[in-house]
Each structure stands twice: as C-alpha cells, then as structure tokens.
Amino acid sequence: MKLQYFTFFVIISLFFSCTPDEKIQIAKKDKNLIAYVDPFIGTGGHGHTYPGATMPYGMMQLSPDTRLDGWDGCSGYHYSDEYIYGFSHTHLSGTGVSDYGDILLMPTNEVNFNNGSNGEKGYRAHFSHDNEIAEAGYYKVHLDTTNIDVELTVSKRSGMHKYMFPSAKNQVVMLDLVHRDKVLDAKIEKISDTEIVGYRFSEAWASNQRLYYVIKTSHPFNDILQSPPKQGMPGARRSALTFKNPNNEPIIIKVGISAVDVEGARKNLETEIGTKTFEEVKQLAQETWETQLEKIVIESDNVDYKTNFYTALYHTMIAPNLYQDVDGRYRDMDLEIHQSDDHTHYTVFSLWDTYRAAHPLYTIIEQDRTNDFIKTFIKKYESGGIMPIWDLSANYTGCMIGYHAVPVISDAYMKGIRGYDVNKAFEAMKHSATRDKLGLDYYKKLGYIPVEKESESVSKTLEYAYDDWTIAQMAKAMGKTSDYEVFTKRAQYYKNVFDPETQFMRGRFRNTWFAPFDPYEVNFNYTEANSWQYSFYVPQDVSGFIELLGGKDKLEAQLDKLFTANQETSGRNQADITGLIGQYAHGNEPSHHMAYLYNFINKPAKTQEYIHQILTTLYKNEPDGVSGNEDCGQMSAWYVLSSLGFYSVTPGTNEYIIGTPLFNKATINLENGKTFTVVANNISKENKYIKSAMLNGQNHPKTYINHQDIMNGGTLVFEMTNAATDWGTQDENIPVTEITEHTIVPPPFIAKGDIAFKGETEITLGMPTTPAEIFYSIDGSEFKLYKKPFIISEACELKVYANDGHGNESVKIATDFFKIDPNLKIKLGTEYANQYNAGGQNALIDGIFGTEDFRTGTWQGYFDKDLIATVDMGSKKSISNVTVNFLQDQKSWIFLPTEVELFISTDGKKFTSIQKLVQEKPKPTEKPRVEKLGYAFKTKKARYVKIVAKKLGELPEWHLGYKHDGRSWLFVDEIEIK
Numbered sequence: 001m002k003l004q005y006f007t008f009f010v011i012i013s014l015f016f017s018c019t020p021d022e023k024i025q026i027a028k029k030d031k032n033l034i035a036y037v038d039p040f041i042g043t044g045g046h047g048h049t050y051p052g053a054t055m056p057y058g059m060m061q062l063s064p065d066t067r068l069d070g071w072d073g074c075s076g077y078h079y080s081d082e083y084i085y086g087f088s089h090t091h092l093s094g095t096g097v098s099d100y101g102d103i104l105l106m107p108t109n110e111v112n113f114n115n116g117s118n119g120e121k122g123y124r125a126h127f128s129h130d131n132e133i134a135e136a137g138y139y140k141v142h143l144d145t146t147n148i149d150v151e152l153t154v155s156k157r158s159g160m161h162k163y164m165f166p167s168a169k170n171q172v173v174m175l176d177l178v179h180r181d182k183v184l185d186a187k188i189e190k191i192s193d194t195e196i197v198g199y200r201f202s203e204a205w206a207s208n209q210r211l212y213y214v215i216k217t218s219h220p221f222n223d224i225l226q227s228p229p230k231q232g233m234p235g236a237r238r239s240a241l242t243f244k245n246p247n248n249e250p251i252i253i254k255v256g257i258s259a260v261d262v263e264g265a266r267k268n269l270e271t272e273i274g275t276k277t278f279e280e281v282k283q284l285a286q287e288t289w290e291t292q293l294e295k296i297v298i299e300s301d302n303v304d305y306k307t308n309f310y311t312a313l314y315h316t317m318i319a320p321n322l323y324q325d326v327d328g329r330y331r332d333m334d335l336e337i338h339q340s341d342d343h344t345h346y347t348v349f350s351l352w353d354t355y356r357a358a359h360p361l362y363t364i365i366e367q368d369r370t371n372d373f374i375k376t377f378i379k380k381y382e383s384g385g386i387m388p389i390w391d392l393s394a395n396y397t398g399c400m401i402g403y404h405a406v407p408v409i410s411d412a413y414m415k416g417i418r419g420y421d422v423n424k425a426f427e428a429m430k431h432s433a434t435r436d437k438l439g440l441d442y443y444k445k446l447g448y449i450p451v452e453k454e455s456e457s458v459s460k461t462l463e464y465a466y467d468d469w470t471i472a473q474m475a476k477a478m479g480k481t482s483d484y485e486v487f488t489k490r491a492q493y494y495k496n497v498f499d500p501e502t503q504f505m506r507g508r509f510r511n512t513w514f515a516p517f518d519p520y521e522v523n524f525n526y527t528e529a530n531s532w533q534y535s536f537y538v539p540q541d542v543s544g545f546i547e548l549l550g551g552k553d554k555l556e557a558q559l560d561k562l563f564t565a566n567q568e569t570s571g572r573n574q575a576d577i578t579g580l581i582g583q584y585a586h587g588n589e590p591s592h593h594m595a596y597l598y599n600f601i602n603k604p605a606k607t608q609e610y611i612h613q614i615l616t617t618l619y620k621n622e623p624d625g626v627s628g629n630e631d632c633g634q635m636s637a638w639y640v641l642s643s644l645g646f647y648s649v650t651p652g653t654n655e656y657i658i659g660t661p662l663f664n665k666a667t668i669n670l671e672n673g674k675t676f677t678v679v680a681n682n683i684s685k686e687n688k689y690i691k692s693a694m695l696n697g698q699n700h701p702k703t704y705i706n707h708q709d710i711m712n713g714g715t716l717v718f719e720m721t722n723a724a725t726d727w728g729t730q731d732e733n734i735p736v737t738e739i740t741e742h743t744i745v746p747p748p749f750i751a752k753g754d755i756a757f758k759g760e761t762e763i764t765l766g767m768p769t770t771p772a773e774i775f776y777s778i779d780g781s782e783f784k785l786y787k788k789p790f791i792i793s794e795a796c797e798l799k800v801y802a803n804d805g806h807g808n809e810s811v812k813i814a815t816d817f818f819k820i821d822p823n824l825k826i827k828l829g830t831e832y833a834n835q836y837n838a839g840g841q842n843a844l845i846d847g848i849f850g851t852e853d854f855r856t857g858t859w860q861g862y863f864d865k866d867l868i869a870t871v872d873m874g875s876k877k878s879i880s881n882v883t884v885n886f887l888q889d890q891k892s893w894i895f896l897p898t899e900v901e902l903f904i905s906t907d908g909k910k911f912t913s914i915q916k917l918v919q920e921k922p923k924p925t926e927k928p929r930v931e932k933l934g935y936a937f938k939t940k941k942a943r944y945v946k947i948v949a950k951k952l953g954e955l956p957e958w959h960l961g962y963k964h965d966g967r968s969w970l971f972v973d974e975i976e977i978k
Contacts, residue, residue: 005220008651009191010062010597014367018691019784020255022106022561022565024677024679024715024717026297026667026675026677027213027297027298027299027667027677028297028299029297030299030312032290032680033135033290033293033294033297033310034135034136034286034289034290034293034310035308036083036303036307036309036310037135037136037289037293037310037311037314038134038135038305038307038309038621038927039051039052039135039136039139039306039311039624040079040134040623041308041311041620041621041622041623041626042073042094042311042315042623042625042626043077043078043079043492043623043631044078044079044080044586044622044623044624044625045153045565045623045624045625045626045840046071046072046575046578046626046628046629047094047624047625047626047628047629047630048072048073048074048075048090048092048093048094048095048096048629048630049077049093049094049315049630050063050075050076050077051063051064051077051132051134051139051625051637052077052087052094052134052152052240053062053137053139053152053153053155053159053285054089054091054137054154054268054318055137055154055155055285055288055289055348055542055921056289056292056317056318056545057317057318057319057320057321057322057346057369057641058154058155058156058157058321058322059156059257059268059316059321059323060089060090060092060154060155060156060157060158060159060255060257061089061090061091061100061154061318061321062087062088062089062139062152062153062154062159062161062808063075063076063077063078063087063088063091063139063152064076064084064086064127064139065077065084065085065086065087065088065179065180065668066078066082066085066102067083068083068085068115068179069094069098069180069625069963070098070962070963070964071098071125071575073098074092074094074095074096074097074098074629075091075092075093075094075095075543076088076091076100076101076180077091078134078923079129079148079623079624079839080299081159082126082127083116083124083125083127084118084124084125084127084141084143084428085104085106085115085117085123085124085179086104086105086106086115086116086123086176086179086692087104087105087122087150087152087178088101088102088105088179088225089102089103089163089213089255090103090105090211090258090357091104091157092255092319092631092632092633093315093318093319093630093632093633094629094630094631094633095350095629095631095632096313096576096629096631097205097207097399097929098181098204098205098395098398099181099183099204099205099209099392100180100181100204101180102179102200102202102209102211102213102257102824103172103175103177103200103211103213103215103255103257104175104176104177104179104180104671105161105173105174105175105176105253105255106123106124106173106176107143107146107148107150107161107163107165107171107172107173107174107251108123108125108146108148108172108173108174109146109148109165109170109171109908110172111172111174111225111240111242111716112174113174113178113238113240114648114793115179117736119281119384122382123174124145125143125144125145125146125148126143126144126145127141127142127143127144128142131144132525134229134424135286136285136286136293136314137154137282137285137286137288137289138151138152138153138282138285138286139151139152139153139154139233139872140405142154143235144474145352145767146166146816147151147166147537148163148164148165148188149164150162150163150382150623151278153164153278153281153282153285154285155176155270155272155273155281155284155285156268156272156322157256157257157258157265157268157322157325157326158252158255158256158257158268158269158273159252159255159270160252160253160254160255160273160278160281161251161252161253161254161255162250162251162252163247163250163251163253164250164251164279165248165251165751167248168245168246168247168248169409171242171243171251172236172240172241172242172243172273173221173241173243173251173253174239174241175188175196175215175239175240175241175242176237177198177200177237177238177239180204180810181202181204181948182202182203182204183200183201183202183237184201184202184203184208184236185199185200185205186198186199186200186201186202187199187200188224188237188239189225190223190224193220193221193222194217194218194220194221195214195215195216195217195784196214196215196224196239197212197213197214197215197262197265197266198212198213198262198692199211199212199213199262199352200209200213200249201438201703201871203312204400205392205395205397206392206393206395206397207394207395207396207456208335208395209392209394209395210331210335210393210394211257211259212255212258212259212260212262212264212265212267213255213257213258213260213262214255214256214262214265214266215253215254215255215266216248216253216254216255216269217241217243217251217254218250218251218253218255219243219244219245219251220243220244221241221242221244222241222242222243222244222245224239224240224241225240225242225643225891226239226240227240229702229886233613234478235841235922237333244487246844247487249795250278250354252271252278254273255269255273256268256269256273257693258579259323259330259331259393259394259580260323260325260329260330260331260337261337261625263345264325264327264329267325267326267327268325268326269416270327271326272398274525277923278428279915280651286365287314289314289349290826292317293310293313293314294311295365295668295669296313296365296640296644296667296668296669297666297667297669298663298665298666298667299663299664299665299666300662300663300664302894303621304620304621305643305663306416306417307350307621308619308621308639308811309640309662309663311386311636312635312637312639312640313620313634313636313640314634314636315630315633315636316358316361316636316637316640317633317761318633319348319350319632320346320347320348320349320373320376320632321346321347321348322344322345323344323345323346323347323393323394323737324340324344324345325896326344328340328341330345331394332345332379332380332383332384332394333380333383333384333385333388333391333395333594333654333892334383334384335394336383338362338379338383339848340379342375342823343371343372343375343376343379343730344369344372344376345372345379346372346376346393346833347374347375347392347394348391348392348632348903349373349377349391349392349405349632350390350400350631350632350633350634351389351400351404351405351408351633352389352390352401352402352404352463352527353589353632353633354404354409354631354632354633354634354637355404355407355408355571356589356591356592356593356634356637356648356651356652357634357638357640357641357647357648358632358633358634358635358636358637358639358655359373359407359408359411359412359651360411360637360648360651361637361640361641361642362647363411363412363415363417363707364668364670364711364768365668365670365712366705367417367669367671368419368671368931369892370397370412370417370418371412371417371418371419372743373408374408374409374412374417374420375420376426377405377408377422377425377428378420378425378428378734379625381424381431381619383429384425386431386432386435386575387403387405387406387428387429387431387432388405389402389403389404389405389692400527401438401456401459401463402463402465403432403433403464403466403467404467405428405429405432406429406432406433406467406470406471407466407467407470407651407652408651409428409429409473409474409506409752410429410470410473410474410651410652411470411648411651411652412652413425413477414474414477414652414654414901415654415707415708415711416475422478426471426474426475426478426480429471429473429474430483432467433464433467433468433471433487433490433939437909438454438460438465439453439454439457439460442454443460443490443493444490444697445494446496446747446748446811446813447462447490447496447744447746447810447811447812448461448493448497449507449867450494450508450509450510451507451508451509451514451524451525451575451856451857452509452510452513452856452857452858453856454853454856455524455853455855455856456524456525456527456782456855457497457508457524457525458497458505458506458507458525458526458531458534459525459526459527459529459534459537459590459699459765460527461493461494461496461497462494462497462505462534462537462538463537464490464493465490465493465494465537465538466490466491466494466537466539466540467493467842468487468488468490468493469488469491469540469541469652469736469739470540470651470652471483471487471492472486472487472488472490473652474485474574474652475487479709484742485741485742488739488741488742489742489744491540491541491739491962492541492544492739492743492744493744494533494538494541494545494546494725495544495744495746495768495769496542496746496747496768497768498548498768498769498823499513499517499768499796500548500606500692500766500767500768500769501751501766502519502740503535503549503554503558504517504531504532504535505531505534505535506525506531506547507525507857508749509752509839509857510750510754510755510815510816511747511749511800511813511815512750512753512815513749513751514857515840516840517531518570518571518834519531519532519535519583520532520568520569520570521568521569521570521578521834521835522570522571522572522573522835523571523572523834523835523836524835524836524854524855524856525857526856527572527584527590527966528576528577528588528590529574529588529590529694530569530571530577530583531560531578532562532565532583533577533583533584533585533588533590533591534590535558536558536559536562536593536594536597536734537590537593539593539648539737540602540648540652541601541737541738541739542597542735542736542737542738543736543737543738544738544739546600547600547769547770547878548768548769551600551861552600552601555597555600555601556598556603556606556652559598559606559948560596560925561582561950562582562583562584562594563581563582563583563584563595563610564582565582565583566583567580567582567583567675569583570834571833571834571835572833572835574826574871576588576628576629577615578627578946579618579627579628581610581613581614583626584610584918586614586618586627586638587618587626587627587629587635588628588629589631589634591646592634592638593649593650595607595610595611595614595659596611596647596649596657596659597649599657599704599728599735599737600660600733600734600736600737601734602729602730602731603691603729604646604690604703604727604728604729604734605725605895606656606662607657607658607703608659608688608690608724608869609660609688609689609724610687611642611647611659611660611687612660612662613641615639615643615662616662616685618830619639620702623911628673641656642659642661642662643661643662643666644661644662644663644666644668644678645658645659645660645661645662645666645678645680645718646658646659646704646705647659649735650737652973653737654706654707654708655704655705655706655735656704656706656707656710657703657704657705657735658690658693658702658703658704658728659706660688660689660690661678661680661683661718661720662680662683663678663680663683663830664679664680664683665677665678665679666678668710670710670711672711672712674711674712675713676709676710676713676714676715676716676811677714677715677716678715678716678717678718679715679716679718680717680718680720681717681718681719682718682719682720683718684720684722685723687720687721687722688720688722688728689720689721689722689723689724689725690719690720690721691718691719691720691721691725692718692719692727693716693717693718693719693725693727694715694716694717694724695714695715695716695717696711697715700716701728701733702728702729702733702734702735703727703728703734703735704735704807706721711822715936738767743808744808744810745772745802745804745808745809745810745811746768746769746802746810747800747801747802747810747811747812748764748765748766748767748776748800748801748802748810748813749765749767749813750763750764750765750766750773750800750815751764751765751766751770752764752789753792753817754843755815755816755817755839755846755848756818756819756820756839756846756847756848757792757817757819757820758811758819758820758821758822758824759822760787760791760792760793761791761792761793761796761817762790763789763790763791763792763811764789765800767802768811770804771803772802772803772804772805772810773785773786773802773804774783774786774800774801774802774804775800775801775802775803776790776798776799777798777800778792778796778797778798778799779797779835780797783799783801792817792821792932795816795817795818795819796816796817797814797815797816797817798814798817799812799813799814799815799817799831800812800813800815801813809851809885815955818847818848819873820842820845820847821844821845821871821873822874823874823875824845824871824872824873824874824887825871825872825874826841826842826844826845826869826871826872826975827868827870827872828868828869829842829868829869829870830866830867830868831862831865832860832862833862833863833864835861836854836857836860836861836971837857837860838850838857838859838860838973839857843973844860844870844972844973844974844975845974845975846867846974848975848976849885849973850865850885850887850971850973850974851928851929851930852887852889852928852929853928853929854887854889854892854971858973859876859887859946859971859972859973860972860973861970862951862969862970862971862972863893863967863969863970864951864953864967865951865970865971866897866948866950866970867947867948867951867970867972868935868945868946868947868948869946869972869975870908870944870945870946870947871945871947871975871977872908872943872944873943873944873945873977874941874943875943876906876941876942876943877941877943878939878940878941879904879939879940879941879942879945879976879977879978880937880938880939880940880978881934881935881936881976881978882902882935882938882945882947882975882976882977882978883933883934883973883975883976884900884932884933884947884949884973884974884976885930885931885932885933885972885973885974886900886930886931886933886949886970886971886973887928887930887972887973888925888928888929888930888931889971890922890924890925890926890959891927891957892928892959892969893959893966893967893968894928894968894969894970894971895952895955895968895969896919896931896952897919897949897950897952897970898918898919898924898951898952899916899918899919899949900916900917900919900933900947900948900949900950901913901915901916901917901947901948901949902914902915902926902945902946903945903946903947903948904940904942904944904945904946905942905944906941906942906944907943907948908943911944911946914935914937914940915935915937917933917935922952922956924958924959941949945975946974946978947975949970949972951968951970952968952970953968954966954967954968955968
C-alpha cells in the first residue's frame with residue numbers, strides 16, 4: 001500500500017513540475033524517413049544534382065551518367081536525357097562547374113569502344129524513368145537497348161554494381177577512363193581474371209585530380225580488350241571485360257577508390273565491403289541514412305512537404321565529401337600524402353554558397369563533423385598556404401569570391417564548437433584576409449575595390465566586409481583588441497560602395513560611380529547578380545545600412561520594391577539568376593537572407609508572407625523542384641532551416657531569425673542527447689502568420705531565437721493565424737546587428753564630372769554617409785576645404801579625403817583626369833554593350849588603356865557585332881601611323897577580329913582604304929592577351945580615320961560554346977593617331 005502511494009505521489013509531482021510545453025511529445029515518424037527521400041528532385045531544370053547512390057558525406061557517388069558536357073550536365077545526369085553512357089564513381093552535387101565522373105563502367109552485349117555520343121552505335125543505352133528507381137544509398141535502372149538490369153549501392157569509399165544480363169551470352173562490361181574530363185594519365189592493370197587496379201589523373205575544374213581504384217568481379221573475365229591497343233595493360237584508357245558466366249548469375253562488381261594510392265583503394269574496399277553481399281551493403285547504407293535523417297523528425301499531413309524536406313535534408317548531407325582512407329591517409333593541397341588519426345579530412349567545400357545556411361545547420365546537427373571541417377581547413381592552410389575558397393580533390397579551383405572558410409570558423413567558435421587548434425584557426429583566418437590577391441590590396445588600402453582594378457568589385461567589397469566582421473567577433477571573444485579594432489573598421493567598408501543618390505550598392509570607377517547605372521543590369525561589378533541582388537548584403541550591420549538609407553521606412557520601401565520589381569534583367573545573360581520574385585532571386589545565394597530583413601524593421605508579417613511563398617512555390621516534389629543550382633546543399637539547407645521556422649541571416653551572431661514554420665511539429669535530435677521541438681498549432685496554407693510564440697512555456701515575443709536555446713533542448717510553440725498580427729513588432733523584440741565601435745569615415749566620391757574631358761569639367765564631390773568635411777588637392781597642392789563644385793581644365797591628379805570633425809579621417813583617394821583633344825570626335829556605327837562601355841562614347845579616344853582583365857571596365861565590348869568607328873580630328877592633318885588595341889580571352893568568348901581595315905577621308909563622305917590586316921584563323925589559347933594592331937604608312941593628309949573590325953561571329957568548333965550556338969565578343973580599346 002505504501003509503494004502504491006509513493007508511485008502515485010511521484011507521478012503527480014512530475015506532472016505539476018512540468019511547464020505546459022514540456023508535456024509536448026517529440027515528433028514521431030510515421031514510417032522510415034528514407035521513403036520520403038527522392039534523389040530525382042533537382043536532376044531537372046538547373047538543379048544539377050545526381051540520383052545515384054552515396055553515403056552521408058561519403059567519398060563515393062556511384063551514379064548514372066547521361067550527359068557528357070554542358071552547364072546542365074555538371075552532375076553527369078539530367079532528367080530530360082534518354083541515354084545512359086555508364087555508371088561512374090564520383091559526382092558533384094548541384095555545382096555550376098563540371099568535374100568528376102571517374103572510372104566509368106557500363107554493361108553491354110558487345111565490345112564497342114565508342115560511347116555513342118557521336119550518334120553512331122556505341123555502348124550507351126536507352127532508358128526510361130518508368131524503369132528507374134533512386135533511393136538513399138541505392139539506385140536501379142533497366143537498360144532498354146540491351147535488356148540489362150543495373151543496381152548500385154555504396155559504402156563510404158567503395159561501391160557495388162549488380163548486373164543482370166538477359167542471357168549467359170555476350171556479357172560485356174566496358175571500363176572507360178576517358179569519360180568526361182581531360183585525362184592526364186591513366187592505367188589499367190590486370191591482377192587476375194577477377195581483379196583490375198589502376199589510376200586516373202585528370203584535369204577539369206580541378207587541374208590535377210588523382211584517383212586510384214581497385215575493381216573486383218564476382219565472375220572471371222577473359223583477357224581484356226583495350227583501346228588504344230598496347231602491349232600489356234599500362235597505358236590503356238578503355239577496356240572491355242568479357243565475362244564467363246554460364247549459369248547467368250548476377251555479375252557483381254566491387255570498386256574501391258582512393259586519392260592516395262592503389263593500396264589505399266584496396267584497404268577501403270576490403271574494410272568497408274569485403275565479403276558482404278550486395279543486399280548487406282545496401283541494407284547498411286540505408287540504415288545509415290535512416291539514422292542520419294532521424295536528426296530531424298517532422299510531422300505533417302502534406303506528403304509533398306515531407307518529401308521536399310527529407311530530400312533537402314538528404315542533399316545537405318552528401319557534401320562536403322570524405323577525402324581520407326580508412327588508414328587515416330589523405331592527399332592534401334600540396335598533392336603530398338599526409339596522415340591523421342586526429343581528424344577526418346574532407347573536400348568539396350562550396351563555401352560561397354554553404355557558409356550562409358548549410359554550415360550553420362551543421363552547427364546544430366553536425367557539431368562533431370563541424371570540428372573536422374575546421375580541422376580540414378587548417379590542414380589545407382598548412383599544406384597549401386591558404387584556407388579553401390572552393391577546393392576540389394586537393395586542388396584550389398580559383399572559383400567564387402570572399403574567404404568564407406572564415407565565417408564558418410567564427411560561427412562555430414562563437415557557438416562554443418572549439419574542438420580544434422583555435423589559435424591556428426585564427427591565424428589562418430587573418431592570413432586569408434591580409435593577402436594582396438583578388439582585390440584585397442586595394443580593399444585594404446582604399447576601403448573598397450575600384451572597378452578598374454578588379455572584377456566583381458562591389459560583391460567582393462561587400463563580402464570581404466562581412467567576413468572581416470566575423471574575424472572581429474572572434475577576435476573580441478579571444479581578447480585580441482587590436483585585431484578587433486582593425487577588422488571592425490574593415491567590416492564597415494560596405495559604406496564605401498553605397499551611392500546615396502540611387503540608394504544602391506554601385507561600383508566606384510576611378511572614384512566616380514560606374515555609369516550609366518541600371519540596377520537590373522548584370523555586369524562585371526557583381527558576382528552572378530545585379531545591383532538589386534547585392535544591395536541588401538550588409539548582414540553584419542543592418543542598423544548601419546538602415547542609417548545609410550535614411551530610416552527603417554526606407555529599407556521597407558526598398559524591400560517592397562525588390563519583391564515587386566520587374567523580373568527581367570538587362571546586361572549579360574546569367575543563368576544562375578532564377579527563382580525570381582520581383583528581383584529577389586532565390587535560385588542564387590546572395591538573395592537568401594533578404595526576406596528575413598523585414599524582421600529588423602518591425603515588419604515580421606512580411607517576412608512570414610514571403611518565406612511561406614518561397615517554401616511552397618520555389619521548392620517542389622518534382623525533378624525540376626529546385627529553383628537554381630543545388631550548390632552542395634545550400635539551397636536545401638535554406639529550406640530545412642526555413643521550414644523549421646528560422647534562418648541564419650548573420651552567421652556569427654548566434655541568432656536565428658524567425659520566419660514561419662511549415663510543419664505541425666518538428667523535433668531536432670541533438671548530438672548532446674537533448675531534443676528541440678517546434679510546434680505550429682492551427683497551421684495551414686492560409687494560417688501562415690504567427691499570432692504568438694512560447695519558448696519552453698514562456699511567452700516569446702522576440703522574432704529571433706538564440707543558438708543556445710536550441711542546444712539546451714526544449715520547445716518552441718507557435719500559434720498560427722490567417723492574417724498579420726502585431727507579434728514581434730515592438731522595438732525591444734526585433735533582431736539587431738550593428739557596429740557601434742571604431743566607426744569609420746568613408747572617403748568622398750566624385751559625384752559629377754568627367755574623368756576624360758574636353759575643354760573643362762565641373763567637379764562635384766559627395767559622401768556615402770553622414771555629413772563630413774571634404775578636402776581636396778590638385779597636383780599635390782595644399783588640401784582645401786570643399787565648399788562648392790570646382791572646375792578642372794587640364795590633365796591632373798585630384799586627391800580627396802573626409803574628416804568627421806572629431807579627429808577621424810578617411811583614406812585619401814587619388815584620381816587621374818585626362819584631357820581629350822577638344823578637336824577629336826568619334827562616331828560609332830555599331831552599338832556597344834552598356835556593361836562593357838569603358839566610360840562611354842569617348843572611351844576609344846580618352847587616353848585610358850585596358851588591361852588583360854576584361855571585367856575591370858576598361859574595354860568597350862561588342863557582342864556578335866563588327867566595330868565601325870570613325871574619328872574626326874577636327875581638321876586636315878598629316879598622319880602616318882594608326883594603332884588600335886583588341887583583347888582576346890577565349891574562355892570568356894572574346895576573340896580578335898578576323899580582319900581590321902583602316903580608311904581615311906578628307907570630307908567624311910568618301911573614304912579610301914589604306915590597309916587591311918587579316919588575322920590568322922583562331923587557335924585555342926589559355927591566357928588572355930592584348931593585341932595592338934598598327935598601321936604605318938607614308939604620310940597622308942586626312943581629317944577622318946575609320947576603323948572597321950570584322951567580328952568572328954560563330955565560335956570555332958573546338959570551343960565549348962560552339963555546341964550552344966555561341967557567338968563571339970569583340971573587345972576594343974584605344975585608337976591612337978599619329
């Protein structure tokens with residue numbers, strides 16, 4: 001009787017000691033979560049994902065290859081294709097550049113070394129999606145052409161193929177090492193009639209990728225036929241394995257890979273697969289995936305939502321990729337072999353994308369792995385000299401901008417994830433920020449990157465400023481006061497590219513604003529974007545950005561315009577700009593934080609409205625279900641976090657900004673054993689607005705939550721409704737990012753005036769931010785206080801700086817002014833592209849010369865057009881020499897003209913041809929070069945000089961753009977007449 005009373009007392013006590021939310025049950029799965037993973041999502045459109053088998057963050061991606069080249073073939077597979085070329089063992093997920101596709105195997109019924117890409121019969125086979133299955137860790141397809149069934153599954157570093165042939169006869173498997181990218185060296189070596197080993201060294205995005213392999217077969221094969229035919233196996237690039245299988249049993253092929261050596265591949269295969277059957281490996285792979293997906297369990301009545309969620313979660317977990325053998329060896333950025341038992345080494349860090357949401361997601365559900373990611377960064381820094389920006393297979397790709405390994409480290413450190421050498425990490429962070437490459441030399445000296453000195457100058461300035469802020473935050477936490485001051489100042493350099501007149505971030509071109517300006521124009525001042533899509537990128541100092549604009553109402557107005565603007569862009573074509581809501585481009589990462597900015601200005605209902613729209617219209621349960629490149633998990637990480645109800649607008653603040661939840665209930669199962677559950681009561685398609693929120697049973701009026709709130713475990717309960725409410729609208733409840741210490745004085749800019757002028761030009765100076773006194777000097781004279789516009793009438797150097805009246809000065813900016821012969825005029829018979837205007841109508845006679853980088857704005861560009869330019873010297877003059885500069889940069893589709901003809905005239909009506917220079921037929925070249933074409937002739941009298949340069953037009957057959965009906969650009973600069 002006493003025992004019963006005691007038990008009853010304990011139950012009653014526990015009930016009354018719980019807060020209401022603590023009684024909420026965690027989310028439960030209704031069936032295996034892998035059933036909701038559809039690897040075909042993202043394989044259509046421009047998603048660039050692959051459907052094949054891989055393990056969480058695994059080294060091997062065993063997947064079908066349906067496309068050999070082209071932008072939409074970056075993963076090797078596109079849902080619109082009808083033929084499979086084979087099954088290779090490495091693939092990239094959602095990238096914008098192509099690579100991988102190593103070690104292709106293809107079962108067929110005859111020996112044929114032609115893959116069939118040229119239209120002839122080859123070993124490729126037709127297939128139908130009706131006979132294709134893709135699951136987490138497993139892939140199956142029926143090849144219609146040969147009536148062969150193929151199944152694939154994997155472990156971390158190894159994989160298995162299972163082929164079922166229609167009969168015991170003509171069982172052939174093609175091994176192709178030439179598949180896809182350029183082969184530098186390759187080897188196929190027969191060890192026995194059931195084993196082959198070798199390597200494949202290749203060049204594509206990664207300039208020197210090294211992969212070793214071991215292939216073991218369940219049945220013996222005859223002596224290998226090979227192409228090109230050689231004595232002995234070494235040197236072969238393609239081989240045909242003809243199998244002996246009289247009972248027509250399934251052919252099983254096991255493949256181990258390694259970046260280290262053949263023995264590494266062998267150990268990987270023996271350790272992970274060994275004698276396991278295909279079904280055993282498949283079961284282990286899918287059990288591993290089930291455990292991995294259980295990190296977040298959701299409840300929803302909408303099957304499409306659940307499929308989108310778990311496919312997105314799956315996509316966040318297939319990169320970065322393991323890059324270390326089972327024995328701890330790995331190849332690093334020096335291409336040497338290293339050993340580590342202290343960490344797991346990775347590659348494929350798409351950091352420009354993934355620092356925004358994927359890595360913040362990992363700080364919640366992958367804390368141990370985050371430590372290894374950062375240890376990997378440090379090792380890459382030690383072996384290669386710099387932390388990765390976009391690394392691939394022990395290679396720096398030179399792709400994208402910023403130094404975004406830095407915010408990944410800072411964000412983790414600020415969240416208490418510190419299982420690495422913190423001091424070495426900080427050293428590597430500072431090193432990334434203090435080099436003199438990629439515009440950093442100008443950024444450090446001037447506080448911004450001039451358009452004429454470095455391409456994508458606005459984007460780089462803005463992203464460097466954010467990265468610097470994350471260094472400052474970590475420095476402050478570590479007690480490094482000097483570093484904190486330096487990088488806090490640099491974090492404000494975004495102010496230096498803000499144009500107060502247009503309210504947009506603009507390029508500073510010789511300290512003027514790049515013009516003519518069109519915020520819709522996609523040009524070389526921005527990275528894969530236009531000014532609309534970069535002008536809100538100040539996540540580290542939203543308060544400072546609001547001040548620049550003139551108040552919260554101004555930011556609200558700008559955001560409203562962003563989401564309702566015309567969806568058309570001007571300038572160059574940029575395939576990455578997709579998923580448009582107005583000029584908000586969800587298909588590309590610079591836009592990903594923008595809808596959450598309404599929270600910062602007391603308008604969370606607008607955030608909720610747009611987030612719900614993005615979640616439900618730009619992610620779909622279909623192959624074309626991702627609105628842009630998947631980008632190694634970033635697009636999916638945005639969905640995972642946002643559908644839970646919050647997002648990492650500013651990694652490094654430890655705050656997640658609340659949007660709107662999509663599910664009835666979601667539970668995050670944390671590595672520390674705790675759970676964090678988000679509940680949305682009364683949620684529906686209409687009820688997307690938050691009425692109130694409770695965090696662990698307490699009223700939560702704030703429109704953000706802290707990282708520690710999640711890690712401590714508990715519940716966040718939303719009450720949803722069908723109309724906007726006043727929840728989270730009070731000042732004390734909105735998120736704030738601001739920089740209040742070590743504020744800078746931005747340098748003045750030239751608001752009006754011509755850098756190259758005739759006669760004279762009137763100069764007006766301005767400031768990007770709050771008023772300050774401006775001082776100027778001409779040709780080294782004493783600095784004067786600027787009070788009103790002044791006149792420049794001769795070529796000179798103008799220096800300017802500002803002082804805030806409190807002893808704080810900006811840097812001094814020097815600008816050279818050029819005086820054009822007032823008698824010179826130029827008439828252009830064809831129209832140049834505005835984004836390549838080089839300064840406008842007089843660019844070809846302004847005395848300013850272009851560099852080898854066409855993106856710095858110093859060249860005048862003509863797309864698929866001839867150049868017809870007529871220079872009027874004002875009167876008849878004796879001339880004997882004319883030169884014209886052209887640029888060639890074949891990778892950017894810029895070619896020299898096929899011919900250039902010089903004409904002269906005395907009256908501007910009748911022109912006489914003086915000389916025609918015919919160019920050789922273009923041959924492939926790697927590096928850009930400037931070609932000065934000169935005409936020397938006996939002195940002649942003329943007033944007019946005409947240059948006619950003929951375009952190349954259609955790109956050569958050997959050029960990548962030829963298959964896409966590519967047309968050439970013609971880039972021209974200064975015309976000199978002597």
